[in-house]
Amino acid sequence: MNCAVCSRYLAFINKIPLKKGIIYCEGCRPADRRCAMIKKRCKDVLRLDEGEVDYCCDCDDYPCESLSRLDKRYRENYGMSMIDNLEQIRSIGLAEFIAEQSEKYRCPRCGGLISVHNKKCFKCDKIVSWKK
Numbered sequence: 001m002n003c004a005v006c007s008r009y010l011a012f013i014n015k016i017p018l019k020k021g022i023i024y025c026e027g028c029r030p031a032d033r034r035c036a037m038i039k040k041r042c043k044d045v046l047r048l049d050e051g052e053v054d055y056c057c058d059c060d061d062y063p064c065e066s067l068s069r070l071d072k073r074y075r076e077n078y079g080m081s082m083i084d085n086l087e088q089i090r091s092i093g094l095a096e097f098i099a100e101q102s103e104k105y106r107c108p109r110c111g112g113l114i115s116v117h118n119k120k121c122f123k124c125d126k127i128v129s130w131k132k
């Protein structure tokens with residue numbers, strides 16, 4: 001998950017006023033040390049905590065059932081694949097992945113980032129909730 005295009009993170013960094021449906025997150029890694037998405041269901045949580053596994057694709061179980069389920073939900077609901085993202089990071093590296101993501105989700109009006117969740121720009125669109 002690229003935090004930069006997550007509604008909860010975009011709400012946090014753009015200081016969208018908190019109200020019902022607006023949820024802040026400072027980023028998975030700072031908030032939950034390594035992974036907030038499937039950490040509770042991760043079989044290799046010890047190696048994750050010790051930093052031996054940096055991304056899911058570094059794990060022996062990759063792609064595990066938890067990741068596959070999350071990937072399916074994101075593909076269906078938000079048109080984004082976590083597994084495709086991981087494969088891209090593996091093939092082109094993190095820096096290039098982030099550069100491509102910044103282009104892909106750039107707002108054509110203001111240059112801000114568009115959320116993968118509600119498809120809105122958190123700089124120039126009206127934000128009602130992280131989903132809408």
Ligand SMILES: [Zn+2]
Nearest residue numbers: 107110121124
């Ligand atoms: Zn914009």
